[in-house]
Amino acid sequence: MEFPITGVTINPLLLAGIGFLVGILGGFFGVGGGFIAGPLMFWAGVPMNFVVGTDMAHMTGKSIVATRRHRALGHVDIKLGLLMVVGTILGVECGAQILEALKTVGSMDMVIGLIYIVILVVISAFTAWESLRALRMVREERIDVQEAMGFEGVAQRVYRINLPPMVSFPASGIASISLWVVLGVGFITGLLAGMLGVGGGFIRMPLLVYLIGIPTHVAVGTDLFEIVISAGYGTLTHAVKGNVDILMALVMQTGAAIGAQIGATSTRFFAGPRIRLFFSALPLVGALLVLFRLLSGGMLHF
């Protein structure tokens, strides 16, 4: 079928299939899935300038479906998500400005790419180590698997920061936390996303669990809620620049919607540590894709 906006011919079932795959990942892990959807869309023949914008558009729709499902399961902290968005937007803008300033320096693509790989590998290794430790604790100490956390030190220290104003998040089980911590987490995620040109799901989900100390299921749902707002904003800005094929995004969304529902519903059948263990593989995939891009672009040699 021909998509007249981009002028390319692609089988709509292939696009729906890509959406389906990314939808499952998004619904289950609370990530946007751009790191997989982007290369797949490009491989399917979508022009590069349309890949990012169209992916954002379908991500918005998919995240709406997944967020609604997570909300029905009680996994979305709206207040936390809305407050974090403020920090995220500031961070994205700062990240984009830093990136522009660094463009004047040579080899920046390689440096940013390598920093990104290091961050992703660290997140992956840490999440895997912590979730395996939590699962061992469940086996040996017979504690509730949903509550098990192999690493709580940072969250406990964060709660002791008494920098006003203090806020509470009853939906996440947090009695009192400094607002600046929440804004800071949003800012760091946005900064990295703005600098590295990727969505922040990779980074935000672990930060919500380990730094803010909210349950994994709520982290997934709240992360998706934030993606709805940030991807919706991204869709508008990219569409105004002529980089979104809405027809393609609508087709992708049909697949993504079912995938997101399946992914979101599936979280009910897995405990927090297991979700985190599965999640730990995702940043590695992202790191490998960046490494491949650096090698194929001739920016890195062995």
Add this chain to the structure above:
Amino acid sequence: MERKKIRVLLRNLAIELIIYAILVIIYSIIVLRLLSEPLTQLFHTNLVTYAFAGLGLIVAQGALLDAVTSFLLKQLGLEQLE
């Protein structure tokens, strides 16, 4: 998880997949053909309107797909796993 629950979950999954496969085909045949021309025209004439129309369509489709499948699953008596 009990074997019976897994069986119901798989049935739930299969039904949702069939519903969505049908929706994808309907979209390709009817909706896209209807929207194709006006959206392409809008893309070439007014990008701001196109951007808001596009976002509106995405949001509306997301809400619609969610509502349709939830309704069908309820009608089929499979909502216990939701």
